[in-house]
Amino acid sequence: MALGLELARTVTDGKIPSDELLSDISKFAIPGLFSSALPESVALPTELRDTLQGLVEPTHTALKNAGVMPMLKEGVEVAEQLPLLINEVADGARDFIPQNEAVSTAARRAYRARRTLILKYENDGIDESEDIAALLRESERVMRMKRPMINFDLQLKEVKGGHATPLLAPPLDIATRAEDLLGAQTARERLLYMEADETVDALLKWLEEGRL
Template sequence: MAAATASSPLNLLGFNRKPIFHCKLSSPRCRPTFLMPPGRVPSNSIARTGRTFSNPPSYVLTCLVIPPPPKRQKPKAIIQFIGGAFIGAVPEVTYSYLLEMLAMEGYLVICVPYNVTFDHAEITRRVSERFSSCLDSILGSGLPDLGLSALEVSDLPLYSVGHSNGALLQTLTGSYFSERIPKANVIISYNNRPASEAVPYFKQLGLVVSQMLPVAATFPVNSVVEVASGNAWKLLLDTAETVVPNYDLKAFGSFMTRFTDQLPLIINELAEGISEFKPTPPENLESIRELYNVQSTLLVKFDSDTIDETDQLEETLKPRIETFGGKLEKAVLSGNHITPCLQELRWEVGNVYTPADALGQVLKNVSVNDTRRLATTITNWLDLLSH
């Protein structure tokens, strides 16, 4: 593992694999429903928004499912993926390269999109419910397109990978719940800062918003959002099409809509005078210190990440994990807070190879080297758990 330091010795060779999911096939919750939620983009459009997946992703209920390549007969395990605040709502765009790398290594990736609010406990509950509903749906009939039966899927170990705010939600999930929790967590760029530090001047902004609400109430907010996600984005989308040929403008516009759909929730909370996350950061740490119960944990931080709080989490987790004989490791990699979101540049060389083409090829490789290293670190560590 690149630049890894162990918080405690890891010996994963004796870890027994057991079925971790149980689902009555007669239960209505287990009946598969492969429906596209409102505003969702069909899977055949996803591949045209910057990445081409080796096996087309699809939505199962509200979760994005990315299967491993068709040549693999059975996935190694299931990875639940939770992205950062706001960007976690559109993982097929914001994390597409990293997610494809994980799937290419044989993992069945289930991404859980979510909308941001100040209530982290509520978000954690919603993410858990969405994931469970998606998993129950898959367990009801397996994955026919991959030739996997429900029994084969139920036997797969469950791991979780989260980034930034998603990393915080991982730790809270592992502290709030005792059933259907991951066998292992990969916690990337953990951040548990107060709202005043996450977004400065929250209190002042809340006061301004509350004063403006009587005026704002006279305007059709939904129409404004529609215009913002339509006409206002047109210039950006036209530019994207020029830079990246074959960009699916309709799909990308839908993604932008899902970004803006989160704004009313935040605005309403600010207007109500909410200026801090609930639970507070100290309360989150207390829950983790007393209740965290995930057997194996890998902490990942980047050497140029200025808002990372992985070291604080490590200090909190270490004594807790020692109480139940769990495992804790830490990896320090090159990169910054947005490294998991970097995408591979599409640079097509023209008829004449120019210095600009040479620079483009270099940038194409450099832009995702750290992301590739992250994916390799994750998959190598998870692979060890299965031996």
């Protein structure tokens, strides 16, 4: 897997694999019975390497300008994290708690949603919506450097409630029966899901604006 990732990284950089990498790949790909017939190392002649590099560069440049190569490169960066994750699982890890710095870096580099709604609750003591919005604006600036014509719509909306508000709404059938018996306003107040309902309204409005 490590060899495959290294090869993918080289390709996305628009380069021809090094002699050392080619040697490692040949040893891995060819069974041991036949590998003894191979030279200890693979070495591309300089002239051949330069010719291949000249053939690769136009295609790499075209894919880069089209925005394809940056996406492939990001995919390789994500895949490079898999061996570490596999090792952690093999060692008995059950929880995945990324460091704040890692999350911030990933958000700046890889977040590509064109429309985003961030809901900030008035009484949320552990709210991080402002920090998230700042990270996503940085991500927008990074993406615009690569593709200037792309438009992003990032909205930060403050609504009533606290951190647990989205969890307070009762099941839909119970809420419907209560509203039929008590009226919508009274049911929402007594069952304590008035603020959760306002959250739903904010989401529906955002979806309608985007025609989603």
